[in-house]
Amino acid sequence: MRIDSKTQKVGLLGHPVIHSKSPEMMNQAFQALNLPFVYMAYDVEPDQLGQAVNGMRALGFRGWNVTIPHKVAVMKWLDEVEESAREIGAVNTVIRQGKKLIGTNTDGEGYMRSLLQETRLDLTGCRILILGAGGAARAVGYTLAKAGAEGIFITNRTAMKGKELAERLSRWCPARFVEGEHVKDVIRNTDLLIQTTSVGMSPDVDGIPLDPDWLHGEMVVSDLVYHPRETRLLREAKARGARVHSGMGMLVYQAALAFEKWTGAVAPVDRMQKTLEESLNPVIGTESEGKG
Numbered sequence: 001m002r003i004d005s006k007t008q009k010v011g012l013l014g015h016p017v018i019h020s021k022s023p024e025m026m027n028q029a030f031q032a033l034n035l036p037f038v039y040m041a042y043d044v045e046p047d048q049l050g051q052a053v054n055g056m057r058a059l060g061f062r063g064w065n066v067t068i069p070h071k072v073a074v075m076k077w078l079d080e081v082e083e084s085a086r087e088i089g090a091v092n093t094v095i096r097q098g099k100k101l102i103g104t105n106t107d108g109e110g111y112m113r114s115l116l117q118e119t120r121l122d123l124t125g126c127r128i129l130i131l132g133a134g135g136a137a138r139a140v141g142y143t144l145a146k147a148g149a150e151g152i153f154i155t156n157r158t159a160m161k162g163k164e165l166a167e168r169l170s171r172w173c174p175a176r177f178v179e180g181e182h183v184k185d186v187i188r189n190t191d192l193l194i195q196t197t198s199v200g201m202s203p204d205v206d207g208i209p210l211d212p213d214w215l216h217g218e219m220v221v222s223d224l225v226y227h228p229r230e231t232r233l234l235r236e237a238k239a240r241g242a243r244v245h246s247g248m249g250m251l252v253y254q255a256a257l258a259f260e261k262w263t264g265a266v267a268p269v270d271r272m273q274k275t276l277e278e279s280l281n282p283v284i285g286t287e288s289e290g291k292g
């Protein structure tokens with residue numbers, strides 16, 4: 001790859017970033033299209049975030065991704081935050097437009113693209129159950145609620161967080177918190193079940209967030225965990241005739257959307273997915289990188 005003064009700088013701000021697969025995935029994608037961009041990961045301590053953002057502004061970065069723990073804190077250092085990111089409550093991508101730094105969030109949209117691409121599910125009239133109520137659930141829930149879902153149920157270990165998310169989502173579509181045995185009743189009429197917690201993630205690969213006998217063959221089961229690629233939940237769902245969707249696609253598509261916002265080119269999604277699969281094989285490291 002040739003790097004000169006015309007090369008556009010993009011990257012990742014996080015802490016830690018050492019295990020990130022994004023530099024490989026992005027740089028391979030730039031190379032595949034022969035685009036003059038270079039992507040690097042920067043490990044920034046939380047108390048240095050403002051300085052890092054201002055440094056990137058001064059250096060003329062085209063944009064960057066933001067990951068744990070900066071997705072919320074970064075907002076106050078930007079000039080604008082798009083409505084979707086504001087509603088989700090987190091920024092995962094920054095784009096420079098002229099002198100302005102704009103924050104956006106591609107997690108929910110990336111999830112939806114991957115889901116539709118792999119399952120061809122019709123979201124209109126879709127009855128959804130989301131397991132979990134953290135950042136990932138917020139991004140996915142917001143996007144699906146706005147995309148025409150008929151209703152969304154949320155269940156979560158900490159009831160209060162689940163109720164808060166249901167209340168938030170009910171601005172766009174009917175949404176309710178459920179728990180205990182009621183989850184079993186809800187699943188009977190669920191078209192799409194989305195698992196957003198870290199249960200089942202390597203190394204605790206036997207973990208499963210609900211009784212697998214509640215699953216049925218008329219549903220799509222989607223797991224945001226991507227390591228292992230086929231979680232126990234997905235295996236049990238498949239065995240009962242359900243269609244399954246793994247978390248790998250979300251990771252690729254949220255990156256592809258950021259790529260497109262920075263370059264204006266259509267992202268080479270297949271190439272990005274292949275790079276990611278190769279770099280995840282045979283083993284990956286820390287907890288935070290086994291789930292979208």
Ligand code: ATR
Nearest residue numbers: 132133134135136137156157158161196197198199
């Ligand atoms: P992310 O941004 O990846 O969604 P997060 O915001 O920390 O991460 O949210 C993690 C979600 O997984 C939460 O819903 C959490 O439940 P709590 O709200 O009760 O903490 C859920 N979660 C994590 N570990 C879990 C476990 N062992 N069993 C059940 N739920 C779990």
